[in-house]
Amino acid sequence: MLLRPDCDDATRATTMDDFKAMFGEGLVAWEQTEHGLKPNSYEIKGYPDAYQVVVNFTCAPAVFKAASEELARPAVGSEEVVLRTMFMKTA
Numbered sequence: 001m002l003l004r005p006d007c008d009d010a011t012r013a014t015t016m017d018d019f020k021a022m023f024g025e026g027l028v029a030w031e032q033t034e035h036g037l038k039p040n041s042y043e044i045k046g047y048p049d050a051y052q053v054v055v056n057f058t059c060a061p062a063v064f065k066a067a068s069e070e071l072a073r074p075a076v077g078s079e080e081v082v083l084r085t086m087f088m089k090t091a
Contacts, residue, residue: 001052022067029056036052050084
């Protein structure tokens, strides 16, 4: 996940907690690694840098589908903290 670089620690923590909560009871495993502020290859929504977080998780397929659909919906207003997400599925 790429998060806005101008958010404070509390906002980032809340965002990650909300992301984890999307999976609810279907979440089997969760491992979160924060890489901190890193430069982007190109500007994303006007930001040359982003706070990078890598999450490895395991969940039921239906739960994954619902969470990915929720993240695909556009956010409205200045509350948007998540700049980009990318899911990679492994077997």
